[in-house]
Amino acid sequence: MKEKVIIGLSGGVDSATAVHFLNEAGYEVVGMTLKMLPDKIEAACSAGEGFRVCCSREAVMEARICAMKLGIPHYVVNCSADFQSGIIDYFIREYLDGRTPNPCVFCNQKIKFKFMMEYAEMMGAKYVATGHYADTGYSEKYSRTLVRKPADASRDQSYMLCMLPLEYIEKILLPLGRYTKPETRKIAADLGLIVANKPDSQEICFIPDGDYQTFIRNSSGSAETAMKPGKIVDARGTVLGKHAGIINYTVGQRKGLGLTSKEPLYVVKIDALKNEVVVGLESEAKISRFTVCGMNWFAGAPPAEDDEYTVKIRYKHRGSVARLKKIGENDFEATLLVPEKGVTPGQILAVYDGDWLLGGAVIK
Amino acid sequence: MENTRTDSLIYLDNNATTPVLEEAAAALNGALRSTYGNPSSYHRAGMAAGYVIEKARASVARLIGAAAPEIIFTSSGTEANNTAIYGTIGRIMSSGGKSGPANIVTTGVEHHSVSNAVKAVCSGGGISVKRAAISSECKLEPEEFERLIDENTVLVSVMLANNETGAIFPVSEIGGICARRGVLFHVDAVCATGKIRYSVKDINCDLLSISAHKLYGPKGAACLYKKRGVEITPLFRGGHQEANLRAGTENVPAIAGFGAACDYFFNNIESSAAHYLKLKELFSAGIKKALPGATLNCSSGEALPNTVSLTLDFCDIHEVNAFMFNIDLAGVCVSLGAACSSMAKEPSEVLTAMGMSDIRAHSTVRVSFGVQNTEDEVLRAIRIMEEAYGKITRARKLRVQA
Numbered sequence: 001m002k003e004k005v006i007i008g009l010s011g012g013v014d015s016a017t018a019v020h021f022l023n024e025a026g027y028e029v030v031g032m033t034l035k036m037l038p039d040k041i042e043a044a045c046s047a048g049e050g051f052r053v054c055c056s057r058e059a060v061m062e063a064r065i066c067a068m069k070l071g072i073p074h075y076v077v078n079c080s081a082d083f084q085s086g087i088i089d090y091f092i093r094e095y096l097d098g099r100t101p102n103p104c105v106f107c108n109q110k111i112k113f114k115f116m117m118e119y120a121e122m123m124g125a126k127y128v129a130t131g132h133y134a135d136t137g138y139s140e141k142y143s144r145t146l147v148r149k150p151a152d153a154s155r156d157q158s159y160m161l162c163m164l165p166l167e168y169i170e171k172i173l174l175p176l177g178r179y180t181k182p183e184t185r186k187i188a189a190d191l192g193l194i195v196a197n198k199p200d201s202q203e204i205c206f207i208p209d210g211d212y213q214t215f216i217r218n219s220s221g222s223a224e225t226a227m228k229p230g231k232i233v234d235a236r237g238t239v240l241g242k243h244a245g246i247i248n249y250t251v252g253q254r255k256g257l258g259l260t261s262k263e264p265l266y267v268v269k270i271d272a273l274k275n276e277v278v279v280g281l282e283s284e285a286k287i288s289r290f291t292v293c294g295m296n297w298f299a300g301a302p303p304a305e306d307d308e309y310t311v312k313i314r315y316k317h318r319g320s321v322a323r324l325k326k327i328g329e330n331d332f333e334a335t336l337l338v339p340e341k342g343v344t345p346g347q348i349l350a351v352y353d354g355d356w357l358l359g360g361a362v363i364k
Numbered sequence: 365m366e367n368t369r370t371d372s373l374i375y376l377d378n379n380a381t382t383p384v385l386e387e388a389a390a391a392l393n394g395a396l397r398s399t400y401g402n403p404s405s406y407h408r409a410g411m412a413a414g415y416v417i418e419k420a421r422a423s424v425a426r427l428i429g430a431a432a433p434e435i436i437f438t439s440s441g442t443e444a445n446n447t448a449i450y451g452t453i454g455r456i457m458s459s460g461g462k463s464g465p466a467n468i469v470t471t472g473v474e475h476h477s478v479s480n481a482v483k484a485v486c487s488g489g490g491i492s493v494k495r496a497a498i499s500s501e502c503k504l505e506p507e508e509f510e511r512l513i514d515e516n517t518v519l520v521s522v523m524l525a526n527n528e529t530g531a532i533f534p535v536s537e538i539g540g541i542c543a544r545r546g547v548l549f550h551v552d553a554v555c556a557t558g559k560i561r562y563s564v565k566d567i568n569c570d571l572l573s574i575s576a577h578k579l580y581g582p583k584g585a586a587c588l589y590k591k592r593g594v595e596i597t598p599l600f601r602g603g604h605q606e607a608n609l610r611a612g613t614e615n616v617p618a619i620a621g622f623g624a625a626c627d628y629f630f631n632n633i634e635s636s637a638a639h640y641l642k643l644k645e646l647f648s649a650g651i652k653k654a655l656p657g658a659t660l661n662c663s664s665g666e667a668l669p670n671t672v673s674l675t676l677d678f679c680d681i682h683e684v685n686a687f688m689f690n691i692d693l694a695g696v697c698v699s700l701g702a703a704c705s706s707m708a709k710e711p712s713e714v715l716t717a718m719g720m721s722d723i724r725a726h727s728t729v730r731v732s733f734g735v736q737n738t739e740d741e742v743l744r745a746i747r748i749m750e751e752a753y754g755k756i757t758r759a760r761k762l763r764v765q766a
Binding site: 069071072073075077078115119121122123124 | 368
């Protein structure tokens with residue numbers, strides 16, 4: 001009997017084409033679209049460029065058309081309440097606390113893969129698949145299945161999977177791991193899929209226009225301290241200027257501070273309690289040592305103090321070499337061999353050994 | 365590749381829609397291919413098409429004990445219901461027949477094409493709505509209408525049978541009350557027609573809606589029965605079709621199929637009903653054994669012979685979804701609530717109006733049998749549902765252990 005796999009269909013070209021590869025590989029493929037956007041946000045999105053929003057009404061329809069075209073059933077599941085409380089509320093809270101969240105990483109952990117795994121369990125499916133550009137494989141060195149970087153390095157989405165629960169790793173299929181985006185689009189076009197030329201989706205699906213400040217203001221009201229103007233200070237506490245509300249700033253940011261100084265100044269810290277943005281020179285903005293919490297480790301024995309890993313400190317980061325020292329149950333001190341700007345609290349540190357994704361943790 | 369085949373499915377969702385009868389398909393195809401004329405044309409091509417429509421009109425009228433001129437063809441049951449509600453209210457308001465406050469009396473379990481039309485009519489102000497309560501046993505008391513109707517009531521709208529539960533409502537008694545009180549009475553008979561025999565005379569209604577695709581006719585044809593003498597305004601402005609009450613070129617092929625389906629049920633309704641009832645009893649007895657946690661709703665009162673409303677003991681909406689996906693993957697088609705609200709986030713208003721909790725309403729499956737179903741299909745469906753249910757409960761145990 002064919003092995004059953006549930007694939008998440010966003011209505012985009014990647015997941016639709018992934019269906020084709022699974023069909024070819026001989027699986028019994030079942031498509032599933034999770035409707036995550038709360039109605040109010042979806043309506044606002046659809047009024048603009050709705051078709052570019054994952055899981056909008058249009059996207060669900062496109063997913064359905066592709067599924068039928070590829071001969072698989074397609075079901076729609078609503079998990080917007082969980083998405084609101086688990087992802088959107090977390091996103092807003094993090095900004096109000098002066099941190100810079102990564103909703104996609106946590107959506108994968110708490111919503112997307114979680115729900116599909118639960119459905120897989122209830123529906124007797126052995127695997128859950130997505131159209132992520134990442135690969136899985138068996139690592140001889142670590143004697144286990146791990147996620148690894150895909151063939152298309154420019155599209156590498158393995159970072160987004162670094163907080164998945166360990167038990168998911170053996171159950172995920174990532175059919176696009178061996179293909180480049182242009183190859184995917186070409187195959188989609190050859191298959192006659194209507195989404196072959198559909199534009200790529202945004203990074204934050206619930207804020208399609210990218211204006212997260214307005215989104216947070218509209219969601220939580222302007223009474224929050226984080227919306228209110230405050231002081232921009234340097235490390236010694238000298239007031240250098242005024243800020244427009246801490247939600248507008250990210251650690252490592254240089255532009256848009258409205259300060260005049262001989263040398264460029266960077267945001268080095270956001271102090272939510274004092275409602276202050278702390279700035280400093282490049283030398284102060286570059287740090288090498290920082291703490292990460294809640295280490296999610298796929299690779300068996302925890303990281304050893306002397307081992308060197310490649311780490312990414314944000315999604316599009318090129319990668320740096322770091323050592324990790326255990327300082328608590330799941331907390332580690334990371335030391336970058338070369339200090340860097342933009343070590344941003346709230347963002348995720350993903351840990352690699354070459355192409356293998358070993359784990360992830362939240363930057364404190 | 366592309367797969368839209370349905371021949372291997374066990375289709376037990378005949379309240380959502382029905383497969384088209386041979387007789388209806390033949391009539392439809394004939395009209396599609398040969399009587400292509402526009403019924404409004406003076407020439408012989410037009411005449412031929414007009415004749416097809418008039419024959420169908422007579423067939424529909426005969427099935428429900430009406431006269432042919434009392435049938436207005438529409439595109440859908442929704443259009444028929446909207447015409448009934450907007451048409452009567454529009455007429456009353458425009459003729460100045462009513463000054464001061466007005467109200468519509470209906471129930472809390474109507475199809476969206478009635479409840480949302482009533483809501484929209486009332487949103488303009490000046491008209492309010494009163495809804496008769498429904499008991500947890502799906503019963504509607506005619507006396508409640510006696511109480512709710514007052515001197516300002518302009519329309520009463522009640523469905524003949526509820527599409528989600530199959531409960532049959534006492535429309536004849538309500539019709540008697542409306543006649544005595546001089547209030548227009550509309551009956552949504554979309555779900556009931558073809559399953560039980562009735563006559564508009566016995567019901568004593570002024571308006572009644574039917575849709576072809578619920579009785580093994582094609583989609584795209586439906587009608588509003590309008591008793592002679594009752595005045596309504598049309599929904600659309602345009603040509604003179606359907607006695608000036610439904611502008612737009614008639615869907616001749618679909619109407620031809622509608623007529624053929626009505627002929628079939630005029631001759632076969634009792635035997636069809638007996639067939640449904642046999643399947644329903646076989647299913648009800650089997651499913652109670654297979655799924656001990658299941659409850660059969662509205663099983664005590666008068667109900668359609670083909671409809672089973674089954675509440676399962678699921679813990680959350682995702683278990684319900686997974687159950688539905690499992691049985692669908694195994695080839696069994698049924699509904700959660702009504703077809704039009706499937707996979708909705710909100711539970712069925714019909715079931716919650718009957719006092720059901722949200723999760724119980726979410727966990728309610730509607731199984732509706734049709735002329736094409738067999739005992740073997742019913743037995744296979746029970747087995748498939750049992751297996752699907754087992755998968756859910758096993759996964760729940762694993763989740764709890766984790």
